[in-house]
Amino acid sequence: MTDKNGRVLTRREFAQRAALLSATASLATAEAVLPAPLQDSGSQGGGSITLSEAGQTEADSRYQQILGLYGNRFSDAQKADLKKMCYELQPALDHIRGYALQNGDAPALYLKPLVEREKKPQGSAPAAKKS
């Protein structure tokens, strides 16, 4: 696996940037879900990820945003993991932002126009009757 500059990524590097991956499946692969909480702590407070100054500021801002909204919910260990995850998310964001896109490159939305708006079916599944 190489990054967009053709540099070969190690598994560990991938694990760190695989950030957000969420859901799904398995382990290794994508399930690789969210940024893995790192075992080691780094000088940036976000594990061993090296970010640009702007990237670090953005990651810190993301972490502060979470704390500002929900800070009292987390233990110190969870806060440390959250901070690392915010740092680990940053490379993925940098990669997609760095990809060359033209103004005319439209998003691939899986949306279809509503042809018969008046005939709204039950549409979205009704909620559970109790839970």
Added chain:
Amino acid sequence: MLKEAVLYAPISELARQIEAKSLSPVDLTESYLDRSARLGPKLNAYARLMPEAAREQAQAAEKEIRRGHYRGPLHGIPYAAKDLLAVKDVPTTWGAKPFANQVFDYNATVIEHLNHAGAILLGKASMIELAGGMGYKFASASLQGEAKNPWNPDCWTCGSSSGSGAIVAAGLAGFAIGTETWGSIICPSAYCGISGLRPTYGRVSRYGAMALAYSMDKIGPMARSAEDCARIFAAIAGHDFLDRSTLPIDKAAFTYSPANDLKGRSLRVGWLKNAWKQYDPGIAKIMDAAHKVLQKRFPSVKDAQLPEGPWEDAASLILSCEAGSTFGELIRSGKVSELSDPLGRIGGYVQQTVSGSDYNTALRIREILQQKMTELFDSFDVLATASQPIAATPLSADLLSPELTFPDPLGGIGNLCGLPALSVPCGFTDKKLPVGLQFVARAGDDLAVLQAGRVFQQATDWHRRHPTVNS
């Protein structure tokens, strides 16, 4: 009770006997129920067995068939459905404690389709909580606990369709329904030594299924062979006015004819050279053998390369953004803390910090990738590679440890573009754990992966092997 050989028979064989009235759907159901009650709990395979309802369905099927009304190849065949599919008046837990008592008063469209086909629902298969939507790092991330692999109960089945994989591999049902957002059908199928189809996005209605990532979720069959997957897929595919993401009628429907499907075009197979950075040593040998089988059956096999780009990053960001929205209320309310996995309890908070601008950028990259993959499929009908570069992992493994974390560009690309994929068994490691071979095709060409799998299974017998599961 019926012999184990019958319980492991493919649907095509069971259906032939049921249609000929030499096999009773009631006997088949009772035998699967008995086996499921004995072995299911040991494997954490089921979220819930539904014996009374299954018996009612079996008796109804038997009566119909005796009267000469045979609906087709799924009539009288017992199955299990992943516990994120709504079944009327039966708890649907999504594998997660916050939803442990959730009950819907309607059936998911997939369940309705299978009811119409005459299939018999034995129960709900266990799964990873919220299909892994908030992230997880341990196999135990499930309301039912870790699903144990019938080939080695000290190993995991993979997720998130973990129970579905265990049920089919252990011979607890004729087939199971799983779902995939990224890897959740392909990986459990590989780890469990079964055949699993991830259909093209939009061919199977998701009405009544738990949403995780609206633009990536798919529902598909997990069964004993590619042919079985084709028969089940034919029953569940189709446009649904209740799910606007389904494809139009003519593009969503799938008809299956075993004879014609093999007489069709000669598939151009691309053997992917850059899907996995490396295999575990035992798997490399197995993949070489699978490659040789394909070369014999498909003279046009050529090496192929996936395009390079930030596809996995785009896929992961889209998935995370959509999951962060889907489960927004769970996160905001703090109930996410009730999830069992330590990563799942906090992952959603990070997901919600991705901006709309970045989400849209990822969607724009998705469009470019779709074009690149369309160009690749101008040269190939199917791409082939290992389903996973490793075999089943120990139950207690940290799934995010460096040795278990590796790039999966094909998984990212396939799920970002909604491409169909099929995993079929292709061998065993020295530790007797199954290994899967994966086929991927152009969106809408599910038939190509099913054809490739059928041809491979005509030349091999890996899919006929099953574990010895002690009761």
